[in-house]
């Protein structure tokens with residue numbers, strides 16, 4: 001792109017994107033602080049104890065922000081110990097150290113204290129500058145008003161009902177999802193303004209840029225299994241306005257109408273047995289015999305759920321997700337053998353559903369308030385939304401529960417042979433300085449593929465199993481815009497962009513809870529959510545994830561920003577959107593290690609339960625146990641909680 005294109009897009013504009021409070025600036029800033037003598041309370045030097053430390057308002061590159069992963073990567077590459085200073089023994093001894101302050105790690109602290117009582121001494125170590133893990137809060141102040149968005153996990157929902165343990169924890173935190181959904185979610189605002197879903201067809205993929213408003217059925221995400229399907233004529237009218245050739249339009253109408261049984265003469269079980277062995281792409285091309293021009297229209301429909309497109313997802317799983325083409329095939333409701341965790345769950349039903357304005361970051365904040373009340377003001381699940389966390393209170397000497405940020409754990413070792421171990425030594429690093437603490441037990445609530453590097457003494461078979469799980473890379477961008485009159489002019493609230501860099505663009509979903517109010521006037525600033533699942537269609541799913549992870553880590557912020565500006569300019573141009581003038585703030589949450597990996601029936605063996613890599617990988621090792629959603633081989637809040645409960649129970653011999 002030329003300099004004048006960049007100027008037109010506003011790449012030179014001063015916005016809140018690379019301010020001095022971004023993650024790396026805070027960590028670097030802290031390393032320049034004078035070091036206190038060792039005997040002094042060393043934690044006073046921690047970045048989180050510096051005044052003004054408030055990561056939720058940091059913009060620019062978030063998610064796995066600069067400064068959060070370098071120590072881990074150098075441990076993986078075998079260079080950490082040669083460049084790190086000799087670890088300092090802090091002299092601290094705890095009942096439990098937890099690695100990872102995501103929902104699983106915070107839940108583990110909660111369950112441990114529930115069993116051990118209020119005097120239990122727990123240290124939680126987290127490599128990022130904020131707690132919550134994927135439950136990341138993006139907080140903006142636009143036009144003087146607080147606006148929130150999820151930087152990672154959004155919904156309290158799951159393919160299966162929440163377990164007694166996970167539901168019980170939500171209840172103890174004061175969260176009642178069905179009641180909250182009724183009371184606080186505003187499903188009517190955009191509808192009342194006449195805003196609908198749309199598809200943006202881009203020039204590179206479809207020959208011309210064209211926004212087509214009024215996706216039948218309200219857009220992809222609302223097309224669940226068993227939902228009423230829009231009529232054939234609605235699809236025909238919509239497709240007529242697209243740049244798709246007539247044959248492609250006809251085939252899409254046929255797929256959407258779903259009147260054909262493509263496997264006549266077979267029972268439902270026989271059809272399911274075939275559909276679980278072919279990709280949805282192959283189903284469309286080889287079974288439904290559509291024109292190949294249909295594929296780009298559907299290719300990214302599974303990106304949001306599994307991080308790969310329809311080339312790498314079984315047709316049967318796509319049926320369970322509600323993708324079209326199966327309605328005439330007489331498939332009986334319910335799961336079948338060889339389905340992914342999510343698809344099997346969706347085929348049988350799913351859990352309740354609610355989202356806080358900052359997504360599940362509110363759950364993380366509620367947990368922190370339970371554990372360290374001085375750090376988070378307020379008393380209810382409603383007032384948590386606008387509460388200002390005092391990060392300086394998270395790691396206070398003498399407090400029973402301490403949460404230490406910017407601290408990457410690099411070694412976890414039983415202090416005698418695992419079978420007889422009574423204590424664990426944990427080494428963590430902040431920058432190049434390493435520190436040691438001891439504990440009676442340790443829960444690794446961190447990303448499972450990191451564990452072989454932390455515990456090189458683990459049995460080889462367990463390390464191999466842990467390495468099998470390749471997390472799913474994802475990018476969520478939060479963009480603050482001056483007003484949303486262009487969305488009103490165009491009559492849109494969300495746009496699917498099957499061929500563009502960002503696959504989805506949407507206005508923030510309105511929810512009004514506690515003192516928090518979503519924007520209601522189109523003249524007010526608002527936040528947009530954009531998402532991208534980087535992948536490489538045609539390869540096995542785990543290979544696609546590895547390539548996507550590399551893409552995320554090697555993409556500079558400037559490239560994300562240019563793609564945001566360019567895509568919004570092209571999508572919203574007929575509404576009068578000017579990216580140089582209208583964009584006020586940008587945060588890119590990159591998750592090279594995103595969703596926990598779910599076994600994919602197209603590529604993974606159908607192991608018996610006890611031989612699954614996640615089950616072998618999560619085995620207790622002396623005084624060390626393993627939590628995190630990776631241990632469940634899936635990626636939902638309820639499983640993060642359930643795995644924490646199991647890991648704590650194992651440690652306590654329950």
Ligand SMILES: Cc1cc2nc3c(=O)[nH]c(=O)nc-3n(C[C@H](O)[C@H](O)[C@H](O)COP(=O)(O)OP(=O)(O)OC[C@H]3O[C@@H](n4cnc5c(N)ncnc54)[C@H](O)[C@@H]3O)c2cc1C
Nearest residue numbers: 100102103104127133134153154155409446594629636637
């Ligand atoms: C973009 C995105 C969207 C999602 N949306 C949803 C959703 O809508 N609903 C839902 O239920 N789930 C969603 N998920 C899944 C989400 O992963 C889980 O729900 C849950 O939040 C995971 O919690 P966790 O504690 O197991 O893992 P994490 O949140 O990943 O927390 C683990 C923490 O351990 C830290 N860590 C790793 N290694 C170390 C180390 N060596 N030292 C110190 N700390 C370490 C990590 O940095 C991380 O902060 C989403 C995930 C992503 C990435």
